Amino acid sequence: MMSPIASLTLSISDNATPYYLQLREQILAAIREKRVSPEDKLPSSRSLANMLGVSRSVVTQTYDQLVAEGVLVSKPKRGIFIANTSLITMPLESLPEAKSAEPEKTVGYFDSSADHSVFPHKAWAASMRRAWLNPDPKILMGNYRLGFPQLKEQLAKFLYSLRGLECGAEQIIITAGNRDALQLLQHMLKKHVNQWYTENPTYPPINASLTGQLEHLDVQLGGALPPENTSPWAAVITPCRQYPLGISYSSQCREKWLQTLSEKQGFVIEDDYDNEFIFHGRPVTTLFQAAKHRVSAEERVFYVGSFSKTLFRGLRLSYVVVPKAFVKPVLESQKQLGQSASLPMQPALSDFMASGAFYRHLNKMRRHYRMKRDYLESLLNAHLSQWFEWEKPTAGMHILLRLKTPYADDPEISGFLKSYAMTQGLQLSLLEDHYVDPMLATKGIVLGFSNTSENDMECWVNVISQCLGCYFDG
Template identity: 45%
Template sequence: MTMKHALASLTFHLTDSADPYYLQLIDQVKDGIRQRRLKSGDKLPSSRQLATTLGVSRSTVTRAYDALLAEGFLISEAKRGLFVAASARVLLNPAPRVHSVAPVKSPPMLTCDSGADVAAFPARDWAASMRRSWLKPDLNVLEGAYSGGYPPLKAAIADYLYRVRGVSCTEEQVFVTSGNRDALSILQHTLDAQTTDAHWLLENPCYKPMRALLSNRASGLGTLNVDAEGAPLPLRKDTPQVAIITPNRQYPLGIGMSPARRQGWLQALQQHPSLWLIEDDYDNEYHFQGRMGVPLMQADTQGRSFLVGSFSKVLFRGLRLGFVVVPPGQIERFRASQQALGASASLPIQPVLTDFMRHGRFDRHLNRMRRLYRLKRDRLLALLAEQLTPWLAWQAPQGGMHIRVMLTQAWLAARKPARWDRRIASDLLEQNIRLEVLSDHYLDPDMGEQGFLLGFSNPDEATMEQVVRALADWFERQSG
């Protein structure tokens, strides 16, 4: 059976081949661009029109269009439709790379990393923002006068947080940092100056560098053992406490805090005036299903919550820019701490990010990456289901940039107790495959859940296939 739809310059046709219909549509659009039958600015039929003509579901066409939008072959214009992007042919025919004559000592390391997919970064839009922001630079930027951050960027961040995250704050509450480590250093200085021997609490499991950063505290570190509802409430109430939590998407478990637990934390802030919250809004820009949770800071009426965010996960790792939103009563204290420690965030790049946000390019980039990451997530889930079902268990994440996969209890029960996830990672490292081990994120790795964190945002499809295949081969050898 063959179904056709004729465009002025291209005929779409679907056949009952081995490839799904949406993949056939993607290939035909790319072939049309490659063969110059589709040119820059050509308009494509609407998803409804094309689906009706071809006799397929609209979701089939929408899936194909989403993939082409995410890869940059198409652009969407409000109330006008979909058009072939100006850079479409460049994507199909990239400039040749200059190869080094030096011998390659070892094959590249493969990993399912959860960083940003920099190959999809809109470099031309970023370059345009760089040109505009430096045509007539602010002299205070040149002199390094803005220790708390470039004021227009602070305003742009406050606007973004209100529109996208539901946080109502002023630009005076926003401070630009060089990332989470810088933010935590300033927060330690700020809170230590007004609390005596505060007891700091970390989620268990948590982001490993955070524990390393706080490990030298004289009063020690407390532990919040995360359960199915999120971080539990602190037990001690007779001493100042600072809790660092990730309520909207816990790292590394990827779960959201339950409504009852969220309410419990807010009540604890009301009842215990020596309790402080540092809320890490980890990778919450990427949400694929359901409603995105509003940060606890928005509901805190006591003014003892700080919100920490980063642009490195959203744009690119080397940017090294983040922010902290502080309660109104802590603005001067936080400013004094930042000045005392020395501002480490790059000031010259901040006008560029400001322009990028003000001209709508930041929002467009986020929307495009949400589509791309959703497609990558679905592909990784399909690979897991095809090859690793007997040995690993997982749930489809509603957002974020990685999937938590666990060794099944049945598989573990049939073997001697051991750090099997660490052993598997060590074996695959010999094949130049690096895995992020889940149990390493626990305070006591021997007591932690065993598994891996497989990022889907950064790797391409071929890398995901190789990593999953290597895992499947390892398990099959154990079963043989």
């Protein structure tokens, strides 16, 4: 029997609809539009999960629900098939619909993701065509557990040219986002590590991605210092541009980390989340590269990067650069966990990089984001300088505003600001929400500018200004 995979166009988006419901509706749509027929065999849950870059449980949940509804049928030792029932010939309105909540009011926010409105779709489409004119059979079979080799070669060249990071393609592992990368590394290091640390403050999903009891490293003006714990540990840090504070670790702080690693006291996972976009000055050397010049330290730093910030969020491809001694252990962990990075997109991305389109896009976006940063700062100077202070970022995709004294001393201001903004359709990212204990945190707001339109910037800055004027001035 033929497999309908060639006629199915399935994709998963990071929106409010659960992944399994998105997949369910797309399979039902394929049936309605007669792109599949009764007795057609669907891809296995593992291969479809790999293709979509999602957990296998998403696909199994979708299949189980459609089997229960009589749309699909599971045949032991054979797979999942389109049911041979009258359902296939039912009109559109007769097919079962998933229950959904009432549509929610649209809420906006200062978005620090990639601006997909200026993505080079034609260049990307050309790379997709070239990559799939004569596809690698191993891609179709899902045999590249650690990632498409040509993509890893392109990444090694990219990291050296942009970040000065020296590594071999064999040290690069392609993952399905940073969460997948952290979970893979935690699984691989479980025999070497007793305690995990994250920065305080940090990006909340980092804490959510790690299992077990976490400890936290307070970030001071010069960065976070390494743990004094003598028990084996690992720490996830952002030394080149700390999130959300936007600072770079000082040379003294970095030296303490390197010295500690040289003494074989821990491991570092270096998250280099948006350092492709530097507007002024020279890029900060990665800790991964600096560790190469220290005995023992180079085998204790793992580097994590992502294409979500450089291309588009829905791509769901990230990567880890691991020390040579850990390549085989990572492969073993990947086998145990199951492959989750989408292979079909990787040849297209490799071509996109090899053609030079990726580098042209980065240069364009660097200028684009710099103009957005400057426009947002002009609005801040005009409307919010009475209440906030900030430093103009020389890199990255967000600005951090800190409430000035005495406004920051008001214990109710953060709650009022967040609630008022929500009534106006704006969801604010408070600095306090990035701390372990919000009550002890500095008061402020994290404003993403990279994927926020100028109209929205102006509207939402006015919302914040009106809120604070109402609260403090009556």
